[in-house]
Amino acid sequence: MLSTQPLRGKTALITGGAKRLGRASALALAEAGADIAITFRNSAREARETLVDISALGVRAVALGCDVTEEKSVKEAVREAVKELGGLDILVNNAANYETVEFEEITVKQWDAIFASNARSPFLVSRAALKHLRQRKGKIINMGSLGGILPWTTHAHYCSSKAAAHMLTRVMAKALAPEIAVNAVAPGMIDLGEKAAKPFFRRMAKQTPMKRNGTGEEIAAAVRFFATAPHFITGQILVVDGGLSL
Ligand SMILES: NC(=O)c1ccc[n+]([C@@H]2O[C@H](COP(=O)([O-])OP(=O)(O)OC[C@H]3O[C@@H](n4cnc5c(N)ncnc54)[C@H](OP(=O)(O)O)[C@@H]3O)[C@@H](O)[C@H]2O)c1
Numbered sequence: 001m002l003s004t005q006p007l008r009g010k011t012a013l014i015t016g017g018a019k020r021l022g023r024a025s026a027l028a029l030a031e032a033g034a035d036i037a038i039t040f041r042n043s044a045r046e047a048r049e050t051l052v053d054i055s056a057l058g059v060r061a062v063a064l065g066c067d068v069t070e071e072k073s074v075k076e077a078v079r080e081a082v083k084e085l086g087g088l089d090i091l092v093n094n095a096a097n098y099e100t101v102e103f104e105e106i107t108v109k110q111w112d113a114i115f116a117s118n119a120r121s122p123f124l125v126s127r128a129a130l131k132h133l134r135q136r137k138g139k140i141i142n143m144g145s146l147g148g149i150l151p152w153t154t155h156a157h158y159c160s161s162k163a164a165a166h167m168l169t170r171v172m173a174k175a176l177a178p179e180i181a182v183n184a185v186a187p188g189m190i191d192l193g194e195k196a197a198k199p200f201f202r203r204m205a206k207q208t209p210m211k212r213n214g215t216g217e218e219i220a221a222a223v224r225f226f227a228t229a230p231h232f233i234t235g236q237i238l239v240v241d242g243g244l245s246l
Pocket of ligand 1: 017018021039041043094097144147186191
């Protein structure tokens, strides 16, 4: 019989895990039995709420302040997570930023900021966690995006940064084998209930073969899949988009 808690005895660090998709992934891995560390930058209140909800699932939970664009802050957060949880089996590089800007209006500052959080941070956090993940024959799961595959004209910096995160996934899968398996989840249109985005999501649902947008739980299920998958699955980008990219 398959265990309902395949991650019992394992530990997971989820960056940007206080709310939205990061929170959903943290809860999914906790439900699967893993002890959890989440990082937050501005969302301290949401991080506390998420900690309460994770703890209610009967696993250990810790929340750590961290700016994933800062090498020193990343090293401290990883060190603290390992100290609190006693080791690291799974890293989910979830923290990122999204921004809509016309191509000719993107500033150097905007370009660099998006690359720092979306492409450089998964590298920085993974590198800081390497030693610990190697010890446990662990896993890295990067959050990519449909925007890393399709060219969205008002998101040149975001799309390019997520394409970089996809390639980083493939490079790390090869470079860090055989100890560490590295994969990415690339969400499509995920409706997290923002009121202002309702008309946009209605339009997107019509264009999507599955005739709806995705949910946070569906993305978290893909993260859980990689977290519990055989180690032989590595270097893969799993697009979760209801067929929108087809
Ligand atoms: N939502 C979607 O439809 C969608 C679609 C495609 C891909 N994705 C990807 O899936 C992941 C999660 O999506 P989401 O919409 O839930 O993300 P989000 O709300 O835009 O961001 C997640 C978290 O990232 C953290 N973060 C941003 N910059 C940071 C920094 N410099 N240092 C530390 N933390 C930082 C924020 O933490 P604080 O709030 O604590 O500051 C934020 O809560 C992201 O990688 C995103 O690109 C999402």
